[in-house]
C-alpha cells in the first residue's frame with residue numbers, strides 16, 4: 314500500500330515537473346507531428362459542413378460549421394509553421410493545446426446560439442475534446458495533458474451550467490435531432506473527460522520512463538551513449554547561439570583490467586561505482602557526464618579547451634588522491650584516469666568527429682605514461 318502511495322506520488326510529481334531537455338526534444342517532435350495531423354484534420358473538417366448540407370442538415374448550422382472549419386485551417390497552418398522551429402517555442406504545446414480545447418468550446422457555444430440542445434448533445438464536436446486530450450500524449454509533457462483535461466472540464470462544465478440556466482423552459486432542452494439534455498448525460502461527459510485525461514497522462518508517464526531507461530546506464534545510473542547522441546545536438550545549437558565553446562573530455566580508467574585481475578570483478582565494480590559517484594559529485598552546472606562504454610566516460614564542459622584542460626586536470630589530481638575502498642574492510646586503493654580533449658567547433662562539428670579526435674589524444678595520454686590529460690597531439 315505504502316509502495317503504491319509512493320508510486321502514485323512519484324507519478325504525479327513526474328507529470329507536474331518540467332521534463333528534462335531530452336524529453337522536451339521528444340515532445341517538440343511530438344508537437345510537430347500533432348501540428349501535421351491538425352493540418353490534415355483541419356482540411357478534412359471542411360468536408361463535414363458540406364456532408365451535413367447534402368444530408369439535409371440545417372443550412373445555418375452548416376454555415377457555422379464551415380466558418381469554424383476555415384478559421385481552424387488558418388490557425389492549423391500557423392501552428393504548423395511555428396512547430397517547425399521546434400526548439401525556439403517551448404510554450405507552443407501549452408498554447409496549441411489550450412487553443413484546441415477552446416476552439417471546441419467556442420464551436421459548441423456557437424451551436425448554442427442557434428439551438429440550445431445542439432451545444433450539449435452534439436457528439437461530433439464534443440469528441441474534439443477527446444481528440445485534443447489524446448493528442449497531448451504525443452507532446453510527452455504531463456503538464457500539457459493536465460492542462461488540456463483541466464481546461465476541457467472547466468470550459469465544458471461552465472458551458473453546460475450556462476446553457477441549462479438560460480434555457481427558457483425544460484422543453485427548450487428537448488430536440489428531435491439531438492435528443493433531450495439531461496443532467497445525467499452531462500455528468501457522464503465530464504467523467505469521460507477525466508478518464509481520457511488519465512489515460513493520456515499514463516501514456517505520457519510511460520513514454521517518459523521508457524525514454525529515461527533507454528538513456529541511462531543501468532550499472533552506474535549515469536546517462537549513456539544514447540543520451541549523449543540525443544543531447545549533443547542541442548548543446549551544439551546552444552553553443553552556436555551563445556557564441557561559446559564546448560569541450561568534450563574522453564576519460565578512460567588506467568589499468569582497469571589489472572584491477573579486475575587483482576581484486577576480482579565485484580571489487581572492481583564497487584571501485585568503479587565509487588569513482589563514478591566521486592566524479593559525478595564534482596561536476597558543476599554546465600558540465601555533463603556520461604558513461605559511453607566499459608571504463609570510458611565523457612565529460613562535456615561549456616568551456617574553451619584551455620580552461621577545460623585545467624578543470625579536467627584538477628579533477629584528475631583530486632581523483633588520484635582519493636582513497637577508494639576495494640571491498641568491505643579491504644586495503645584502500647587509488648584509481649587514475651587518462652583523458653583526451655576535443656573542442657567544438659574547432660576540432661569537429663559532430664559528436665562522432667569530436668569523439669574521434671578526443672580518442673586520438675586519449676591514446677597519446679596512454680602512450681606517454683597514463684594519468685594525464687592531453688589537449689593536442691604532440
Ligand SMILES: Nc1nc2c(ncn2[C@@H]2O[C@H](COP(=O)(O)OP(=O)(O)OP(=O)(O)O)[C@@H](O)[C@H]2O)c(=O)[nH]1
Nearest residue numbers: 565566567568569570571573578581582607608679
Ligand atoms: N569490473 C568491471 N570491469 C569492467 C567494466 N567495464 C569494463 N571493464 C573492464 O575494464 C577493462 C578495460 O580494459 P582496457 O581499457 O582495454 O585497458 P586497461 O586495463 O584499462 O588499460 P589502459 O586503458 O590501457 O590503461 C577490461 O578488462 C574490461 O573487462 C565494468 O563495468 N566492471
